[in-house]
Amino acid sequence: MTTSTDTSVPSDLASVVEAHGKAVAAGDHPAVLADFLPDRVGQLIGSADVPASLKSADVQSITDVGDGFFDAVIRYTKPDDEWFELRSRWIRDGEGTWRTFSVRNIPATPPWMDLTGPSPDGLDAPHWDGLRDGKLLLQRCSSCRTWVWSPRPICPICHCFEMSWEPVDPVGTVYSWTRTWQPFTKEATGHLPYVVVLVELPGAGGRRVLGVLADADGVTPRIGSSVCGEIQQPPDDEHWPLMRWHLEGQAS
Ligand SMILES: [Zn+2]
Numbered sequence: 001m002t003t004s005t006d007t008s009v010p011s012d013l014a015s016v017v018e019a020h021g022k023a024v025a026a027g028d029h030p031a032v033l034a035d036f037l038p039d040r041v042g043q044l045i046g047s048a049d050v051p052a053s054l055k056s057a058d059v060q061s062i063t064d065v066g067d068g069f070f071d072a073v074i075r076y077t078k079p080d081d082e083w084f085e086l087r088s089r090w091i092r093d094g095e096g097t098w099r100t101f102s103v104r105n106i107p108a109t110p111p112w113m114d115l116t117g118p119s120p121d122g123l124d125a126p127h128w129d130g131l132r133d134g135k136l137l138l139q140r141c142s143s144c145r146t147w148v149w150s151p152r153p154i155c156p157i158c159h160c161f162e163m164s165w166e167p168v169d170p171v172g173t174v175y176s177w178t179r180t181w182q183p184f185t186k187e188a189t190g191h192l193p194y195v196v197v198l199v200e201l202p203g204a205g206g207r208r209v210l211g212v213l214a215d216a217d218g219v220t221p222r223i224g225s226s227v228c229g230e231i232q233q234p235p236d237d238e239h240w241p242l243m244r245w246h247l248e249g250q251a252s
Contacts, residue, residue, distance in 0.1 A: 008064045013072075013090060016098040020088065021057030021074040024050060037091075037099040046183030048086050048103040049190030055079050065218070068092065069101065102181075104192060108217040110244060111191035117240045123151045126165040131231055131241040137165040138204045147205035170229030170243060172199040175208050177221045195219070197245050199227055214244040221247060 023031035060073040077083045089102045118125040130137030139148040141155035142162040176198040183189045195216035226248035
């Protein structure tokens with residue numbers, strides 16, 4: 001197994017990372033938890049999806065990623081010889097001990113929540129059907145032409161009941177954002193952290209929609225940054241398509 005290690009990587013980190021991988025593979029939970037930053041244990045427990053039984057761990061690389069952080073990629077092999085890789089990010093704590101700052105599955109894909117899809121009252125069903133057709137549809141009053149989001153049975157401006165659905169260019173700016181470290185739903189395990197953006201859409205009267213920022217691993221968005229949306233099809237029939245947002249210049 002080849003290990004590519006950056007020349008700027010501190011010599012004591014390599015042995016810490018190797019011991020960490022072996023502890024994970026052996027299911028030695030107290031040893032694994034002891035490697036985590038104490039105030040992040042709760043967040044880190046659900047950050048990677050690790051099978052109960054593993055055969056071996058091999059460090060693939062350790063890379064200096066700046067600001068005192070180092071990324072280690074460890075390949076874990078299951079009893080049936082299938083393997084997967086996890087990326088752990090390391091930093092020295094106040095006492096000089098190397099600690100795990102974050103862990104995630106590779107590739108760094110955004111989560112696919114079971115919470116998506118039309119609401120029970122069906123009011124937003126045209127929006128979800130629109131995504132299946134490759135369009136971002138928002139509600140708009142047929143009378144006063146006000147854009148409305150989230151969906152309502154009646155126009156909040158002129159009280160007209162005739163609400164239509166119209167396509168909107170998925171181009172906007174970041175109004176706000178947050179990075180989620182906790183696996184609030186089981187589907188998020190292995191996809192942490194991820195970034196949710198609130199996107200303001202000039203093409204829809206400045207209405208704002210929520211979505212996950214794609215390619216956000218290690219990226220810090222800025223308020224006002226330009227983003228464009230891309231509809232991703234679901235991994236199976238149980239889920240709905242989702243609009244993922246890309247920071248301008250990062251579109252896939
Ligand atoms: Zn209206």
